[in-house]
Amino acid sequence: MAKFILRRILMAVPTLLAVSVVAFIIIQLPPGDYLTSYIANLRASGDALDQQEIEALADRYGLGQPMHIQYLRWMGGVLQGDFGYSMEWRVPVGDLIWERLALTVVLSFGTLMFTWLLAIPVGVLSATRQYSLVDYVATFFGFLGLGIPDFLLALVLMWIAFAYFNQSVGGLFSPEFVDAPWGWSKVADLVKHLWIPMLVLGTSGTAGLIRTMRANLLDELHKPYVTTARAKGLTEKRVVWKYPVRVALNPFVSTVGWTLPQLVSGSTIVSVVLSLPTTGPLLLRALTSQDMYLAGSFVFMLSVLTVIGTLLSDILLAWVDPRIRFEGGASR
Numbered sequence: 161m162a163k164f165i166l167r168r169i170l171m172a173v174p175t176l177l178a179v180s181v182v183a184f185i186i187i188q189l190p191p192g193d194y195l196t197s198y199i200a201n202l203r204a205s206g207d208a209l210d211q212q213e214i215e216a217l218a219d220r221y222g223l224g225q226p227m228h229i230q231y232l233r234w235m236g237g238v239l240q241g242d243f244g245y246s247m248e249w250r251v252p253v254g255d256l257i258w259e260r261l262a263l264t265v266v267l268s269f270g271t272l273m274f275t276w277l278l279a280i281p282v283g284v285l286s287a288t289r290q291y292s293l294v295d296y297v298a299t300f301f302g303f304l305g306l307g308i309p310d311f312l313l314a315l316v317l318m319w320i321a322f323a324y325f326n327q328s329v330g331g332l333f334s335p336e337f338v339d340a341p342w343g344w345s346k347v348a349d350l351v352k353h354l355w356i357p358m359l360v361l362g363t364s365g366t367a368g369l370i371r372t373m374r375a376n377l378l379d380e381l382h383k384p385y386v387t388t389a390r391a392k393g394l395t396e397k398r399v400v401w402k403y404p405v406r407v408a409l410n411p412f413v414s415t416v417g418w419t420l421p422q423l424v425s426g427s428t429i430v431s432v433v434l435s436l437p438t439t440g441p442l443l444l445r446a447l448t449s450q451d452m453y454l455a456g457s458f459v460f461m462l463s464v465l466t467v468i469g470t471l472l473s474d475i476l477l478a479w480v481d482p483r484i485r486f487e488g489g490a491s492r
Contacts, residue, residue: 164474179459183456188452193223193452195214234453238457244457246446246454248446248449249454253453256454257439263437264440267358267361274366276369276412280409280412284377284405285298287373298374302368302371303367310361310364310429314434317356317359317360330434333349372412373409380404381404383404386403410477414477417470428444432444446458
């Protein structure tokens with residue numbers, strides 16, 4: 161296991177460098193840059209910049225330099241913890257990212273817990289009572305959850321919250337707590353607003369994992385080791401939860417690695433609809449405005465979290481399923 165982890169860490173370094181190069185190039189592929197977009201917007205509103213001001217801005221943001229020089233300048237800062245300067249927001253990129261990342265982590269963790277706590281027991285119940293009323297109901301809501309677009313569900317829940325619960329909709333805080341300092345009252349207000357985005361973001365994932373859990377568990381329930389466990393006199397509840405459920409959890413564990421990059425990217429469309437102060441809308445805005453240092457930092461962070469998340473998934477899989485081994489040679 162230790163050799164496997166060390167090998168993966170060593171492989172991650174060139175992988176991340178390659179991804180950062182490709183991402184930086186792709187971000188600059190559209191014609192022009194942030195400065196040309198900024199000048200065009202000023203001219204459209206009737207304002208204009210003289211040539212000296214344009215050259216000063218280009219020199220300030222390093223836009224007049226070749227692409228490889230800009231990349232080396234940015235990557236050199238990243239290695240020192242400096243992600244550059246956001247051209248649109250006029251603040252360091254690190255301040256923008258960390259400010260929203262904390263709220264994104266809270267929302268993503270809450271959604272993950274909601275998804276797992278609902279999907280695992282419902283999937284087990286659906287598999288152990290195959291073709292019963294419970295199974296048909298779970299199947300119906302599973303297909304319904306997969307078929308309804310997240311943004312449409314967000315709009316419906318926003319209307320329900322406003323019309324029937326008289327709750328302020330959109331965002332993660334009430335208007336009086338948006339700029340308020342952190343305290344127990346603000347935390348309570350955050351928890352009160354979390355249920356709508358958690359329900360929206362977790363619905364499709366829960367529906368999919370219910371179907372996955374049901375299918376995997378049905379495969380495991382008919383295997384010889386389950387029959388042997390029953391023959392030893394174990395209760396049905398112990399047989400199901402101790403052996404086949406543990407193996408059927410593999411898809412849950414293997415997708416843990418996806419949750420880390422989702423902390424940054426999030427569900428951007430849902431976040432825009434619900435006006436959530438998370439990282440998703442900020443990433444979208446950075447890409448549309450060609451704010452290269454902000455967008456490049458997001459993409460690089462996504463790559464780092466993907467590598468870390470995949471490594472964590474592999475380690476958890478080996479712990480959950482003893483049949484998985486990372487060492488070479490014949491299996492024992």
